[in-house]
Amino acid sequence: MNIFKDNPFHPDLNAPLYQQIYTHLRTAILSGELKGGTKLPSTRALADELGVSRNTILNTYRQLTAEGYLESTEGSGTFVARVLPDLLLTPQNHDTPQNHIEPSQPVFSDHARSQMELSRKFVSLPITTTLRLLSPDAPALNAFPYKLWSQLVIKQARYMSEKNYGYQDAAGYRPLREAIAAHVTVSRQVHCTPEQIVIVSGSQGALDLTSRMLLNAGDSVWLEDPGYFGARGAFIGAKAHIVPVPIDREGMIVEEGIARAPKARLAYLTPSHQYPLGVTMSLARRLAILDWAKRADAYLLEDDYDSEYRFAGRPLAALQGLDDAGRVIYIGTFSKVLFPSLRIGYLILPPPLVDSFLTVRRHLDMHAPVLEQAALADFIAEGHFARHLRRMRILYAERRATLLKAVSELPMEMDSPQAGLRCIGWLPEGMDDRAVIRKSVEHGLGILPISGFCIEPLARKGVLIGYGGYKTLEIKDGVRRLKAVLQSM
Incomplete structure (x- = not known):
């Protein structure tokens, strides 16, 4: 050829x-x-x-x-x-009647x-608002205190001053930034002030803004492999050169990243709870990547999703708290800890980046909706957020135990990370995870293939199995359906 x-x-x-x-x-x-x-x-x-x-x-x-x-x-x-x-x-040329004009294809x-x-x-799934059983990372929406939340929203809508209905600070609602700074300082050992925080539309908004600000076409970006699909999309949109960096039991293999792209502009990582494999980055690797970033004049984009839900010991401190050179940009989100449609996340920026990020932000979506920000600020400041987290840790630990007991008879080797809302089922040798997913859709399951998160193929095939959004009977029903899928392969 x-x-x-x-x-x-x-x-x-x-x-x-x-x-x-x-x-x-x-x-x-x-x-x-x-x-x-x-x-x-x-x-x-x-x-x-x-x-x-x-x-x-x-x-x-x-x-x-x-x-x-x-x-x-x-x-x-x-x-x-x-x-x-x-x-x-590219459409092929076809002979058409002289007077017949074919509708033009959209040009994107x-x-x-x-x-x-x-x-x-990813294997194509029909678009639906119905949650399929065992979907990874689905939160327990039925356990959220909606009545309390609606009261906070109504209170803010009623008592907001007239000035709150005009355009607001691009950084976000000041009381919310103060509440977030207080929370992450205690719970994640993050070092920041409210002035370093920028409220965005979820973690994807944070990725998009950071990519716009720091990446030129052709810049190299380290990306965990397997890794978060949304991050890959943001970097491809910026026309970056994506450098897949493999993962082992200690997280991202920093030495491999240096070997592949020593002068990368940015590295995206999930050190507290790697997505999707769930491993925690070792202290030695954290120090190594901080040292590399300092020497290479690169930035580390730390996505700290799901860090609040850890089932063994206290949540681990963030990488940002170890940074003494202003190389870490921290991403947090409320999608999993509260509810996904809230669409509120935040960036914690090194001080030299703040003004420039805000200047560009004003030309994009200006700022996140203020009413929801104000309600969330009250939710955190009045102690409801901390109480909700305590309740959810207990609930998720129970649901995790239910899943692990139910899958014990399946022909899979299970990995059960000590954090997050999903487990990993490694399939028997020779079984294709995408074929399993196609069959599982027919059985009403929402499990996902590990291979869909990979750039370079893994030797093993596996699936992500969620438990957070499901009651005991739903988890057991989902596992029964999964067993039928595996037996049919």
């Missing part, structure tokens, strides 16, 4: 070689020249053919895999993705195309 006719690449062009090769391959895939399922040459073979280093081809394949254009299978090689959205493919930006292609990495 001759993918590259006449070797059109040249080291003297402005674009790096890997980017030239990336663009050529991506164009060939989108035009249909490279069909879905086509096996590509090995990195070594293609490097020899083009006269470039193997690392150049590795970087190209990794980027295309991260964006969903390629699929890599352990032991089999790298293939063009079999299913691409129709709107990404490269940014939009990359996001839509990335979504294909």
